[in-house]
Amino acid sequence: MRTLRGSSNSVCATGGVNLTRRCGRRREQRIDSPVVFSHLRVAESPTGAGRGVFAQRPIERGELIERCPMLIVDGAQGDALTEGADGYVFGWGDSSTALALGYGSLYNHHFDPNATTTEAGDELVITAVRDIDVGEEIFINYLGTAVDPDAVWFDDVVTP
Known part of the structure; x- marks a missing residue:
C-alpha cells in the first residue's frame, strides 16, 4: 500500500x-479512475516511436476509446512542462500547453489514423474512426486532418 x-x-x-x-x-x-482501462494496454510500438496504446479487445467504429483529463498550463509553467515532457505535451487553445492524463499522451501519430481526437472543455476525447482489431495499435493524427509529412515536428518513424 x-x-x-x-x-x-x-x-x-x-x-x-x-x-x-x-x-x-x-x-x-x-x-x-479514467486511467485504468481493461480494453487498452501500453506497449512498445513496432513503428519505432517508443510506447504506444493498443486495443485489448475489438473496438467498433464510433466507440469512445478514452476521455483524457488535461493538465493545462500557461506561460512559464507551459514552457517548463514542454521542456520536461517534450514529446508528450499538446498545444491547447491559442497559448496554453497541456499534458493529457490517462493514456492520452501515449497515442502515436499516423496520417491515416484509426482514431480521432476532440477537445471537450478540459478533456481530450479519443474515438475510433474505424473498427480496431485486438492487438492493433491505436493511432491519432497529431495535425488533425492534415496529411503533409513536412508539417510534422518530429522525426519520421516507420508506420505499418
Whole structure:
C-alpha cells in the first residue's frame, strides 16, 4: 500500500489496483479512475516511436476509446512542462500547453489514423474512426486532418 501526503498534510493510503482510498477518519471509498482501462494496454510500438496504446479487445467504429483529463498550463509553467515532457505535451487553445492524463499522451501519430481526437472543455476525447482489431495499435493524427509529412515536428518513424 502506498502512502501519499496531500497539500493539507493529510495522509492518504491508496490500495493500488483495487482502487480504494482511506483518508483520515473517512471510510474506505472507491476511486473511479479514467486511467485504468481493461480494453487498452501500453506497449512498445513496432513503428519505432517508443510506447504506444493498443486495443485489448475489438473496438467498433464510433466507440469512445478514452476521455483524457488535461493538465493545462500557461506561460512559464507551459514552457517548463514542454521542456520536461517534450514529446508528450499538446498545444491547447491559442497559448496554453497541456499534458493529457490517462493514456492520452501515449497515442502515436499516423496520417491515416484509426482514431480521432476532440477537445471537450478540459478533456481530450479519443474515438475510433474505424473498427480496431485486438492487438492493433491505436493511432491519432497529431495535425488533425492534415496529411503533409513536412508539417510534422518530429522525426519520421516507420508506420505499418
